[in-house]
Every structure is written in structure tokens, then in C-alpha cells.
Amino acid sequence: MQFVCNRKELEKKVQIVTRIIPSRSTKDSLSSILIRTEMPDKLYLYATNIEMNIETMITCKTDESQSFLVSARLFKDIIDSLTSESIIGILEDKTFTIKAGETEYHIPTQNLLDFPLPEEFLPEREIFMKSEILKSAIRKVSPFVDKSNIRPVLSGIFIESRGDEVRLVATDANRLAVKKIHIEDIGSSVILPALSLETFTSADLDEDIVIDFSNSKVRLRSKDITLVTSIIDGNFPQYERVIPSEFVSTIRLDKEMLRESIKRILPISKEEDYAVKFSIKKEKLILSSRSPIGIVFDELSVETEGDEIDVFFSANYITEFLSVGEGIVTIRISGEKDPALFTFDSDPDFIYVTMPMEAE
Structure with missing residues (x-):
């Protein structure tokens, strides 16, 4: 041959x-x-x-x-x-x-x-969707799954059926990402391995793709690629409980401004578990960090609303959030020890929640 x-x-x-x-x-x-x-x-x-x-x-x-x-x-x-x-x-x-x-x-x-050859796949239902919608959603949430594999359900992406919308949810127990997409009802909610969705969406896909569901597996299809994955058994955490709805302070600033500021803080903060102090004042945000090797302050002019407050965040958690979106970022603070909500103006259907770090 x-x-x-x-x-x-x-x-x-x-x-x-x-x-x-x-x-x-x-x-x-x-x-x-x-x-x-x-x-x-x-x-x-x-x-x-x-x-x-x-x-x-x-x-x-x-x-x-x-x-x-x-x-x-x-x-x-x-x-x-x-x-x-x-x-x-x-x-x-x-x-x-x-x-x-x-x-x-x-x-x-x-x-x-x-070599284990594939078993016959018998679909119970199928949906059609635009490949770019799936690609964009996976890019937004997949960085935030649990990489340790200690809890299998957290190593997957929860695809939740909500009638007129579908939510893709990922969490590693320290932060949470939720992306809403508007497609036809998938029937029931499933947890799929993040690797399966990342692999499929890394390919050059047709404009329209097909997703088939069976009792224990899901098949994703495009013109020249087919991926079949097992559904992860288990119950996904009740993630909505950690999404805050009341806030004491709000900041609005450009993504690049925040990203560059954190970059300037990193030489000092990396010595202290990448902790960065966010000090919210009237019309300004002061980022700072102190460690045995030194102290750094970086002041930004931003839009603010609400109380003045100091909150510590992981620099890594913030920069990973910034990597999945563009434009103006809004940060809503619930308290020094309460979950904070991060969003991009460019994508109102995406939210990110992370817990503050312990104060120094």
C-alpha cells in the first residue's frame, strides 16, 4: 500500500x-x-x-x-x-x-x-450549532478547570441546560467561570472532560457542527473530525451559590492597563505567592505588594463607585482572567473575604468569580 x-x-x-x-x-x-x-x-x-x-x-x-x-x-x-x-x-x-x-x-x-477499536455510537438526540460559538465558549472557560484531577467532576466542563440558553461552567474550587451561549436546548446537563472539548475546538471546523448525545457519551462532529467522549459521572457543585449579587465597591478600567500594572508588580509579588493588594480609592486603584526582597506600588486612574477598600488577589488568577477577553474590565468587590465578580464589557454573557487571598 x-x-x-x-x-x-x-x-x-x-x-x-x-x-x-x-x-x-x-x-x-x-x-x-x-x-x-x-x-x-x-x-x-x-x-x-x-x-x-x-x-x-x-x-x-x-x-x-x-x-x-x-x-x-x-x-x-x-x-x-x-x-x-x-x-x-x-x-x-x-x-x-x-x-x-x-x-x-x-x-x-x-x-x-x-488496539481498542471504537464501539458503535447510538445517538439519542442531536443538536446543530455554529463552531465559532463553541470555540469561543471553550476558550473562555477551559483555563479554569481543576488540573489536579483529584475530583473528576472539576476536571470537566459542566454543560448545563437552561431551556433557552446553555451554560458552560468551569471551576477549580478557587475560582469560577461561566459562559452563556444561546443555542437550541440540549435536553439534559452533562459534564465533559475539558481535554475533549479543547481538542475538538483546536481543529479547523466547518461553520456548522453536530453534537450527538447518548446515555453515557457525547459525539462532536465536523466534516473531517469526529470525537467521542465519555460523560463524567458525578454531580457538579452548586456554583450559583458563590456568585455574588451585592457589592460594596466597583472598579472599571482597560484590560491592558490592569495587565501591565500586574506585570510591574510581579517581580516583588512572586516571592509571596503572587499576592497583589488592590487598594480602591476615589477614582484610583493602587496595586501593591511587599515581600522580603522589596515593596512595590503602582497607581492607576480608574472609574470607581462605592466604598474604599483593600483586597488581596492572586496575580495569576487575575492575569488568567485577563487572557480570555478584551476591552473594558469591571471588577465588583463584595468584601475583603468575599467572592469578587469580574466581567468584560465586550462579553456580557461571561462572568468570572474568584476568592480574595488572606490579608498579609
Whole structure:
């Protein structure tokens, strides 16, 4: 069997597929990519980590329909190292040959019998939505899931059905992000692994995508990518309880102004768990930090309303919020020890909540 395809297209699809492959696994087969050709012009890449599986397709020229298994890491490293316009792949016996210009690799294939193939997916309902709506929502909330995996439900994104709207919610127990999107009713709420949604939305998607729901899985589909993920079992925290509704002070300022100010505070604050003191005065905000290596103050002219107050925030938590939006930021303070609410004027359907740090 032989196929010829565009190197850049293959590299792009390999990067997407390998995102879900675990760096360490007790099963060698989960560290592999299934390559499948379909005459006359299709090449499929498939990978799984049991919790989810993904298949992408690229256009190629092939003289035979065939399937074989190779090491995902080795295949990715090889493709990433090449610079030619096209790549030729040849399967002969148990050896896969990769040709690119004057470069030629010969790598062994692996036993297909050990590889977990996908189970049949039987959808109970489906919805259609614009891919850019999903991409934008995932970009807003995915940075705030729990990366520790101690509590599986917090490592996922809660997709909550609210009738005329759907909410995407993420929290790591220290901060909370909620993004509302207006699409057709999904029927019931689910928690999906953040990795599955990040991987799918990292691809070049059609303008319209399809999301299929079954009892225990969700399938996301576009023209040349399909991802199936398990639904995370468990109950998502009652997040609305921590969203404040009463405030003692409000600040409005440009995102870049705040980001640059925090950047100036970091050389000192990084010595004290990145704690930054927000001192809200009339028409100004003073950011400061003190640590054994020094003291820093940075004064900004801002719009203010309400009481003067001092509150400590994590510099990292603020800069991560600033990275997901643009324009004017509004910060509403509930108290020195109470949750604060952050929003962008440019996106009224997105909110971010974080707890203040303990005072020094």
C-alpha cells in the first residue's frame, strides 16, 4: 500500500489526534495511532485513551484500503521534523516507510489485535450549532478547570441546560467561570472532560457542527473530525451559590492597563505567592505588594463607585482572567473575604468569580 499527502495537512492532524494520547499508560496500545487509508483519496488517523477517541481525515492519493498501527510519539516526532511539501507512506509487510524528499524512515508497525477499536455510537438526540460559538465558549472557560484531577467532576466542563440558553461552567474550587451561549436546548446537563472539548475546538471546523448525545457519551462532529467522549459521572457543585449579587465597591478600567500594572508588580509579588493588594480609592486603584526582597506600588486612574477598600488577589488568577477577553474590565468587590465578580464589557454573557487571598 502507498499513499501521498500534503505534509502540512498531515502535521496539523497528527498534532490534534495526539493531544488525547496519555503521556504514560499501562497499555502500550494507547500510545499508538491507527492509520487507515481508503481508496482512492482518504487517510484517517485514529487514537483513543479509553475515556475518549478521535478520528481525523485528510485528502490523499492511495492505491489500497489498509489499516495499521504505529507509535504515536515516534510518528509525530518524524512528521514534525520534516520540511518537504509532500509525504509518501508505504506499508510493506510489517514495516511502514515514510519518504520526504531525500529523507526516508523505516519504522515497525504494531499489533492491531491489542488496539481498542471504537464501539458503535447510538445517538439519542442531536443538536446543530455554529463552531465559532463553541470555540469561543471553550476558550473562555477551559483555563479554569481543576488540573489536579483529584475530583473528576472539576476536571470537566459542566454543560448545563437552561431551556433557552446553555451554560458552560468551569471551576477549580478557587475560582469560577461561566459562559452563556444561546443555542437550541440540549435536553439534559452533562459534564465533559475539558481535554475533549479543547481538542475538538483546536481543529479547523466547518461553520456548522453536530453534537450527538447518548446515555453515557457525547459525539462532536465536523466534516473531517469526529470525537467521542465519555460523560463524567458525578454531580457538579452548586456554583450559583458563590456568585455574588451585592457589592460594596466597583472598579472599571482597560484590560491592558490592569495587565501591565500586574506585570510591574510581579517581580516583588512572586516571592509571596503572587499576592497583589488592590487598594480602591476615589477614582484610583493602587496595586501593591511587599515581600522580603522589596515593596512595590503602582497607581492607576480608574472609574470607581462605592466604598474604599483593600483586597488581596492572586496575580495569576487575575492575569488568567485577563487572557480570555478584551476591552473594558469591571471588577465588583463584595468584601475583603468575599467572592469578587469580574466581567468584560465586550462579553456580557461571561462572568468570572474568584476568592480574595488572606490579608498579609
